[in-house]
Structures are given as C-alpha cells and as structure tokens.
Amino acid sequence: MLASAIINQRLLEHLNTGVLLLDADLIVLYMNPAAEALLEMSGKRGVGVPFTDLCIETDESASALEQSVITGHSYTKRETIIKLHNQQHITLDYSVSPVAHPETRLPSLLIELQGRDRLTRISREEQLISKQETTRSLVRGLAHEIKNPLGGIRGAAQLLARELPTEELGEYTNIIIEEADRLRDLVDRLLGPRQIPKQEQVNIHEVLERVCQLIEVESDGVILISRDYDPSIPEFEADKGQMIQALLNICRNAMQAMLENKEQVERPMLILRTRTIRQFTIGHHRHRLVAQIDIIDNGPGIPAALREDLFYPMVSGRAEGTGLGLSISQSLINQSQGIIEFVSDADKTTFSIYLPLEPL
Structure with a gap:
C-alpha cells in the first residue's frame, strides 16, 4: 500500500493539471506542482490555509464549495476568471468532486484546475x-x-x-x-525587406542601446528612457540590422504617440525590459528558452477600434502615419521565429517581443 501511495503521489506531481485536496472546512490538504504554478503559491505556504485565501472567483464561490461537501454533487465551470492572492487575475477551467479522504475517510473536495490563459x-x-x-x-x-x-x-x-x-x-x-x-x-x-537575412550572433542589449540612441536623438531628449535588462540573456542567431529596424519601429511609434498627445501630463517615458522565459510556446512550437523584450510607454494607448487589425499594413492611428511600421516589424520578428504581442489601456501600452534563443 505504501509503494502504491508513493506511485500515486508521483503521478500527481507530474500532471499538467492542477490538483488540490480540501477538507470539509475548505482547508488545503494537498496541492501538486501544477496547482502551485497556476495559483502562484508554493505548497509549503498553501497547504494548511483556507482555499479562499489562495484564490477566489466570486463571493458565492466559497458557498458553492460548501454545498458540494454537503450534497455530494460535483460541478464544473469553464473559462472562469479567478483572482489570486496577489490580486492577479487568471482564467481557468475547474472541476469540483466530493471524495472521501484517502486516509481518514472524512468528506473532502478534489479540485482539478486547467489554466486557459496559455491555451x-x-x-x-x-x-x-x-x-x-x-x-x-x-x-x-x-x-x-x-x-x-x-x-x-x-x-x-x-x-x-x-x-x-x-x-x-x-x-x-x-x-x-x-x-x-x-x-x-x-x-x-x-x-518590406526582401533581402535574405544576414545571420550573426546578436546581443539583444546592444540592439536596444542602438535603438535608445536613435530615439533620444529623434526626440531631442524629451523622452525619458528607463532600462531594466536581464544581463543573463545569451546571444542568439539573427539579422542585427533587421532586429534594430523591428524594435525601432515600435519605439518610434510610441515616441510619436506620446509627443503628439496633447493630454500628456507626465513626462513621456519609455521602459525597455528584457527577461528570459523557459518552456514557452510560440505558435505551434515549444521553445526551451525564449527572450521577452517589453517596450512600455505611458502614452494615450491604442484606440480599441484599431487593436484587432493593428499589424495589418496601412493601419494607423496617426493622421501622418503610413501604418507600415508595425506590419514590417512583425514580419521581421516572424523571420526569426518570434512574435510580437501587445496590451494597451488609456495610459499605458506594452509591446512584448518573444524571440527563441535556441534553434528548433
């Protein structure tokens, strides 16, 4: 029996689905590594605390769990937005199943979590x-x-x-x-560029520093540039000139939007941030190591009407804009097997560039 229990626990630890076991009072008795990753809480801190301290869906979610313990009925919810303990929001599918505790045989709840954000x-x-x-x-x-x-x-x-x-x-x-x-x-x-990319070893921070120099000159020093670099990012194969062009197009768009914004109260600011991500999927391919380059501005944001079609040619929110910069940038990044994404609201826009650091 002991060997069987060890095998079962190891199987749970290797599942991609998050698994939690709660007692009748909704205290967490067990959580596997997948649940820890989804809920952004280590097992050492999560076990022994109320489940509602880790995450909550609505004020009624706790009563739904309590009713499941009492009635013995299972239920499932799809694409539910959950607020975590750190105030972050994630989207989950989850199932709740009343079970007997494997040792004490007391009423318990088995919760299975499947993250939807990545999918x-x-x-x-x-x-x-x-x-x-x-x-x-x-x-x-x-x-x-x-x-x-x-x-x-x-x-x-x-x-x-x-x-x-x-x-x-x-x-x-x-x-x-x-x-x-x-x-x-x-x-x-x-x-866009039709020449064959000239592959060479590229340091992403050298590329970003070149972009910074050009933006500082073009903005006459009006734009405040903040750097938040991860120095551990290794060099990777790319066309340096095309990489500069791709990132410069994004930064130049942000610069122009901030300088032309008549309602800009704070000093125009551009934040350049780099990080590495492990086991990250871009399109159909899963990469062991990826560089994430975030370009963040405090400008007016991208109009909602343009967001779905922003990377199409000739789409621009500026009267003098050609609408070609972002389209070309996306094409250049795609040539390096990467992708550009963005999020935007009324006073902040973040463009995130994901680039594989190792060949497939």
Whole structure:
C-alpha cells in the first residue's frame, strides 16, 4: 500500500493539471506542482490555509464549495476568471468532486484546475501568424499587379516626353513619372525587406542601446528612457540590422504617440525590459528558452477600434502615419521565429517581443 501511495503521489506531481485536496472546512490538504504554478503559491505556504485565501472567483464561490461537501454533487465551470492572492487575475477551467479522504475517510473536495490563459494565448498567436501570412500573400500578389502597369505607364510617359514640342509640356510627363515612382516606392515598402537575412550572433542589449540612441536623438531628449535588462540573456542567431529596424519601429511609434498627445501630463517615458522565459510556446512550437523584450510607454494607448487589425499594413492611428511600421516589424520578428504581442489601456501600452534563443 505504501509503494502504491508513493506511485500515486508521483503521478500527481507530474500532471499538467492542477490538483488540490480540501477538507470539509475548505482547508488545503494537498496541492501538486501544477496547482502551485497556476495559483502562484508554493505548497509549503498553501497547504494548511483556507482555499479562499489562495484564490477566489466570486463571493458565492466559497458557498458553492460548501454545498458540494454537503450534497455530494460535483460541478464544473469553464473559462472562469479567478483572482489570486496577489490580486492577479487568471482564467481557468475547474472541476469540483466530493471524495472521501484517502486516509481518514472524512468528506473532502478534489479540485482539478486547467489554466486557459496559455491555451488562449497560443490560439491568439496562431491566428495572428495566419493573418500575417495571408496578408503577406495578398500584398505580394497586389504588388505584382500594380508594379507591372506602373512600369508601362512610366515608360510611356518617358517616350511621350521625347516627342513633346515644348519643354513646358514636359512638366506633365514629369508628374506622371514622379507619381509612378512614388507608387512603386509605396509598394516596395508594403513588401518590406526582401533581402535574405544576414545571420550573426546578436546581443539583444546592444540592439536596444542602438535603438535608445536613435530615439533620444529623434526626440531631442524629451523622452525619458528607463532600462531594466536581464544581463543573463545569451546571444542568439539573427539579422542585427533587421532586429534594430523591428524594435525601432515600435519605439518610434510610441515616441510619436506620446509627443503628439496633447493630454500628456507626465513626462513621456519609455521602459525597455528584457527577461528570459523557459518552456514557452510560440505558435505551434515549444521553445526551451525564449527572450521577452517589453517596450512600455505611458502614452494615450491604442484606440480599441484599431487593436484587432493593428499589424495589418496601412493601419494607423496617426493622421501622418503610413501604418507600415508595425506590419514590417512583425514580419521581421516572424523571420526569426518570434512574435510580437501587445496590451494597451488609456495610459499605458506594452509591446512584448518573444524571440527563441535556441534553434528548433
């Protein structure tokens, strides 16, 4: 029996599903490592305290647990927002099952927790990557259809210019040629960088420092830049120039939004933060080690109407904006198997760039 109990406990410790055992008074008797990770509470601190001290759904959630002990009825809830002991909120699926304590045989509750945040994020990333691929295919096809007739228009205007009787009439053909060139340049920008990435060992903090120098110059020192770096992040394979361009586009957007915000009360501030994450999934792939680069500004936030389509070309919240910077940044980061995500509210926007530090 002892050997069987040890085996059962080891199995529980290796489950990805969080498992807790509560007594009839809702005191935590056991929690496996998955539950500790989900509830952000170690077993040493969590065992022996009321379950409602670890997390709570609503004021009625404790009474629902008590009713389950009394009636012996199980229940399940899906995609429920739970407030943790540290005031953070997470989304869970959870099931409650009345059981007899394996040793004392007293009434107990077995709670199974399944985190939804990671699954939701993976689904969102897959949709984002799929949208980016569809957009790139659409832009490539559109560019081909636009550039061919543009070349014909430009060539015809050049031939016409040679046959004109006066130089004054040449102004009109020059306008045709200049506008055709402008449209060609716009299409080239929509396509983004087309050269093969030049892979080399890149230090992400050198890249960020270069971006900081450019932002400080462009903002004439108005933007306060705060650095919060993790020096343990190793170098990784990437195109340094493209990486600078991708991060600069994000920082430049933040700078312009803050400088143009007439309601800005606090001094415009940009926070650059780096961290490492282990066992992190990007799209379909799980990576052993990933770098997270957060770019945080205290600007006006991104309008809600733009958030779903923010990474599409030509989407911009600024009157003078081209809407190409974020689209290009996402494409460049995707080339390094990474992804860009963001969260935004009225006075804070955070762009998070996730980059694998090891090849697949």
